[in-house]
Amino acid sequence: EAQVTQNPRYLITVTGKKLTVTCSQNMNHEYMSWYRQDPGLGLRQIYYSMNVEVTDKGDVPEGYKVSRKEKRNFPLILESPSPNQTSLYFCASSLGRQWGSEQYFGPGTRLTVT
Amino acid sequence: SQQGEEDPQALSIQEGENATMNCSYKTSINNLQWYRQNSGRGLVHLILIRSNEREKHSGRLRVTLDTSKKSSSLLITASRAADTASYFCATGAPGTASKLTFGTGTRLQVTL
Numbered sequence: 108e109a110q111v112t113q114n115p116r117y118l119i120t121v122t123g124k125k126l127t128v129t130c131s132q133n134m135n136h137e138y139m140s141w142y143r144q145d146p147g148l149g150l151r152q153i154y155y156s157m158n159v160e161v162t163d164k165g166d167v168p169e170g171y172k173v174s175r176k177e178k179r180n181f182p183l184i185l186e187s188p189s190p191n192q193t194s195l196y197f198c199a200s201s202l203g204r205q206w207g208s209e210q211y212f213g214p215g216t217r218l219t220v221t
Numbered sequence: 222s223q224q225g226e227e228d229p230q231a232l233s234i235q236e237g238e239n240a241t242m243n244c245s246y247k248t249s250i251n252n253l254q255w256y257r258q259n260s261g262r263g264l265v266h267l268i269l270i271r272s273n274e275r276e277k278h279s280g281r282l283r284v285t286l287d288t289s290k291k292s293s294s295l296l297i298t299a300s301r302a303a304d305t306a307s308y309f310c311a312t313g314a315p316g317t318a319s320k321l322t323f324g325t326g327t328r329l330q331v332t333l
Contacts, residue, residue: 207252
């Protein structure tokens with residue numbers, strides 16, 4: 108089954124404790140992206156990757172890191188989480204066509220930073 | 222910055238009625254997409270319309286795009302309770318078509 112998986116689905120952590128949210132897709136997609144969703148703000152892009160070893164900042168990259176060492180994986184790293192990073196996070200992937208292509212979303216990771 | 226803005230923010234209709242949601246955006250686009258999100262879950266792609274297209278259909282969905290007005294609309298005909306969800310438009314800019322910018326969404330409630 109074609110899908111994007113994220114782990115963990117729920118995470119409660121404390122300020123400053125490094126964490127990683129994993130994202131994996133099995134569709135051989137070139138493009139992958141991370142979003143955060145906050146009430147009233149919709150989805151905002153954190154980072155995206157056009158292909159292996161190619162990553163770029165989205166609209167709200169501060170406090171986050173990513174890497175794309177393999178095509179299928181795109182982990183999101185919070186080196187020193189803060190309470191304002193409490194949010195619902197989504198990973199997505201797509202074929203990355205010039206004229207646009209549909210994005211497939213993971214189920215989401217609900218992060219709480221205390 | 223937010224590219225798309227949906228209108229209305231919330232919409233409540235009865236089953237069987239049609240639901241229309243609008244999306245406005247600010248800069249040139251390459252494509253515009255609509256997604257649905259059930260409460261707290263991942264988004265599901267509904268339809269993609271390219272900037273050189275004016276209308277597209279998919280089942281009970283009809284999307285229009287007016288690039289001169291920088292706006293799009295999503296029409297759901299004969300709505301069902303299962304259509305209750307949030308609907309988002311997302312735009313892709315020329316040269317970065319894969320990078321989508323999402324609006325804040327319309328919450329649709331369909332009651333029996």
